[in-house]
Amino acid sequence: MRRGEDLRAYLREEAMPNVWCPGCGHGNAMTALARAFEMAQLDLDDVVVVGGIGCASRMPFFLDANTMHTTHGRALAFATGIKLARPELTVLAVMGDGDALAIGGNHLIHACRRNIDLTALILNNGIYGMTGGQAAPTTPQGFRSTTSMLGSIEAPFDAVELALAAGATYVARTTTFDFDEMPRMIEAALRHPGFALVEVVSQCPTYFGRLNRLGQGRALLDYEKDMTEPLEVASREQLVGKLPIGVFREEVRPEYTRRYAALCERARRGGGG
Amino acid sequence: MEQLIQGNEACALGAVRAGCSFFAGYPISPSSEIMEWMARLLPARGGVFVQMEDELASMGAVIGASWTGAKAMTATSGPGFSLMQEHIGYAAMTETPCVIVDSQRVGPSTGMPTMPAQGDVMQARWGSHGDRPALVLTASSVRDTYWMTVEAFNLAETYRLPVVLLLDATLSHMRENIELPELEVLTRARPRSLEGFSPFGSPEFLPFGSGARFMVTGLAHDESGRERASNGGAGERLLRRAFERLRDGEPRITHTRRHQLDDAALVFISYGITARAARAAVQELRREGVRAGLLELLTLWPFPERLVGAVARHADAIVVPELNLGQVALLVRAHAGGTPVVPLGRADGSLLQPGEIAQSGRDALGLVESAR
Numbered sequence: 001m002r003r004g005e006d007l008r009a010y011l012r013e014e015a016m017p018n019v020w021c022p023g024c025g026h027g028n029a030m031t032a033l034a035r036a037f038e039m040a041q042l043d044l045d046d047v048v049v050v051g052g053i054g055c056a057s058r059m060p061f062f063l064d065a066n067t068m069h070t071t072h073g074r075a076l077a078f079a080t081g082i083k084l085a086r087p088e089l090t091v092l093a094v095m096g097d098g099d100a101l102a103i104g105g106n107h108l109i110h111a112c113r114r115n116i117d118l119t120a121l122i123l124n125n126g127i128y129g130m131t132g133g134q135a136a137p138t139t140p141q142g143f144r145s146t147t148s149m150l151g152s153i154e155a156p157f158d159a160v161e162l163a164l165a166a167g168a169t170y171v172a173r174t175t176t177f178d179f180d181e182m183p184r185m186i187e188a189a190l191r192h193p194g195f196a197l198v199e200v201v202s203q204c205p206t207y208f209g210r211l212n213r214l215g216q217g218r219a220l221l222d223y224e225k226d227m228t229e230p231l232e233v234a235s236r237e238q239l240v241g242k243l244p245i246g247v248f249r250e251e252v253r254p255e256y257t258r259r260y261a262a263l264c265e266r267a268r269r270g271g272g273g
Numbered sequence: 274m275e276q277l278i279q280g281n282e283a284c285a286l287g288a289v290r291a292g293c294s295f296f297a298g299y300p301i302s303p304s305s306e307i308m309e310w311m312a313r314l315l316p317a318r319g320g321v322f323v324q325m326e327d328e329l330a331s332m333g334a335v336i337g338a339s340w341t342g343a344k345a346m347t348a349t350s351g352p353g354f355s356l357m358q359e360h361i362g363y364a365a366m367t368e369t370p371c372v373i374v375d376s377q378r379v380g381p382s383t384g385m386p387t388m389p390a391q392g393d394v395m396q397a398r399w400g401s402h403g404d405r406p407a408l409v410l411t412a413s414s415v416r417d418t419y420w421m422t423v424e425a426f427n428l429a430e431t432y433r434l435p436v437v438l439l440l441d442a443t444l445s446h447m448r449e450n451i452e453l454p455e456l457e458v459l460t461r462a463r464p465r466s467l468e469g470f471s472p473f474g475s476p477e478f479l480p481f482g483s484g485a486r487f488m489v490t491g492l493a494h495d496e497s498g499r500e501r502a503s504n505g506g507a508g509e510r511l512l513r514r515a516f517e518r519l520r521d522g523e524p525r526i527t528h529t530r531r532h533q534l535d536d537a538a539l540v541f542i543s544y545g546i547t548a549r550a551a552r553a554a555v556q557e558l559r560r561e562g563v564r565a566g567l568l569e570l571l572t573l574w575p576f577p578e579r580l581v582g583a584v585a586r587h588a589d590a591i592v593v594p595e596l597n598l599g600q601v602a603l604l605v606r607a608h609a610g611g612t613p614v615v616p617l618g619r620a621d622g623s624l625l626q627p628g629e630i631a632q633s634g635r636d637a638l639g640l641v642e643s644a645r
Contacts, residue, residue, distance in 0.1 A: 015488075015499070048481050050337070061488060061500065066481040068340065069490035069500075070333065071363055077330035081337025081345070082481065084321045085295050089341070089482050107333075110326040260321065267316035 010034035023217025025176035025202030036186035050079045056096035056123035073104030076111045087257040097124040097138040112166035116256035119189045120197045125204040133207030144211040163197040170196035171248040175224040280444040285310030287422030294320035295345035297334035303442040304376035307348035328353035332360035342480035346372035362401030364435035372425045376440040388622030389442040391596040397437040406515045409574035411439040413548045415449035427459040471496035528571035537566025540588040544570040553627035578608040585609035590637040
């Protein structure tokens with residue numbers, strides 16, 4: 001948090017302390033989200049934050065909005081129902097990487113495909129934290145987890161590539177190290193009239209850091225800095241072996257709830273049914 | 274005005290009559306016409322129809338929509354119903370009104386996708402993990418289907434629970450000439466003010482976006498929505514309160530039909546499409562002078578155990594015809610006291626015929642006679 005900045009209006013102090021381990025990146029992401037709410041000048045009475053299950057998905061408990069903690073992987077399905085039934089609400093889904101990309105992968109690609117006006121915030125720490133450090137579909141090859149102690153032999157998913165291919169219209173990636181960039185991207189995602197996905201590379205010192213001997217929170221932030229390269233300024237050579245960060249797509253295409261409203265209008269005029 | 278209506282169509286018309294403004298679903302036989310009708314009916318009425326990517330998403334979207342205040346439903350069949358179970362449990366845990374229609378087909382697994390069954394009675398009650406209150410209705414005619422769909426919404430709105438309506442492949446697809454009845458429509462209560470309002474443990478419901486920013490979670494929680502997942506009995510307290518509300522509401526919730534039961538020595542207890550054949554069997558036996566009667570159940574859960582017990586006290590034998598291998602028979606046996614209970618089940622995709630139901634009645638009476 002910046003000196004002098006007071007984001008308490010966006011948080012539920014009575015729900016604190018939060019569940020996250022010391023050194024976890026998810027608190028940074030929540031602060032960035034609160035700041036993004038402020039930057040976007042959102043009234044939290046009109047905001048719904050939906051989480052799935054997992055460390056990241058606990059975030060709704062600590063935000064003073066209309067909040068929903070749902071089932072593992074299904075946050076976007078609930079969010080879709082909320083948004084379709086009340087399009088005037090701002091609806092945000094906060095998910096972890098296992099939540100969004102393993103058990104919830106189907107919902108993610110279809111939300112992208114519909115281009116429904118939701119914001120998906122994926123906190124990717126490359127591991128299942130809440131259940132004790134098992135391999136995730138984002139665990140890099142060769143990295144250790146409690147279910148891949150000899151190193152993961154699976155190819156990881158790239159959430160950004162997946163969202164781009166599936167049709168999301170705002171796609172960005174940042175890290176918990178990029179503390180100024182993160183709120184700006186989330187704000188842009190919240191304002192974007194379509195499906196917006198922000199992947200935040202976050203750190204799990206308790207499992208990812210420990211099992212892979214990468215150190216604690218601070219060391220993991222350095223690791224995030226070293227492994228990423230800003231898309232806009234980096235040369236092709238600089239990007240080799242690095243994870244690009246930045247805004248990968250920002251374009252306006254027909255949005256689902258607006259299309260649905262137009263369809264209702266056609267139906268009322270006798271266009272069908 | 275009488276209209277020739279298909280069972281699935283009657284279900285969709287009932288939903289619209291009840292004020293359903295949100296439908297999310299995924300195609301599956303034999304329920305698909307319900308979603309096709311909703312896709313036609315809802316847009317012109319300003320309601321939302323959405324075809325989701327699977328049944329888990331359908332049920333998730335339904336619950337999400339309900340939290341904006343919408344009357345929301347989905348329709349499915351066996352395999353899809355299995356996929357929805359986690360979210361049905363979530364809806365019960367979060368006191369979310371919603372309606373799930375399950376047009377039953379033969380299982381397990383893909384089974385016989387276009388053939389009727391009544392094999393989901395227990396799943397509708399116990400399909401999701403943990404204890405939860407359950408409301409499950411069924412129907413035996415196209416007219417009933419319309420009525421019970423409206424009733425499913427009314428009960429969901431009154432008790433803040435997911436309500437399951439069990440149809441079957443035959444009822445879904447058959448057509449009957451019916452007049453749509455005038456029915457009362459109930460809508461969930463809203464609190465008069467936000468002052469001292471608790472989002473859970475009360476019939477009063479406040480949707481998202483109405484100024485009270487609370488937490489909805491599937492974790493054990495207290496009346497305010499704060500999670501209580503590792504300490505105290507708040508979760509169980511809310512659960513018990515929901516059970517009590519159903520118990521207190523039993524006269525309102527329990528729908529049955531009594532057919533020639535007053536002097537019946539041989540009692541059939543049946544439901545859904547099979548109850549129609551059982552009614553014909555009663556007529557056949559009465560013509561022979563056998564004092565047969567039928568208790569038709571329209572409410573399956575909460576199971577009308579006291580009523581079954583009372584009927585059993587005056588019967589020499591009970592036969593339970595159903596399109597499964599003995600699900601309601603098990604329940605009847607549990608509440609029939611010393612009265613012999615004979616299951617008559619099948620799960621081969623064909624309907625029970627009046628003749629075979631009548632014969633099983635004669636056999637049951639014969640067994641009782643020879644035991645004396």
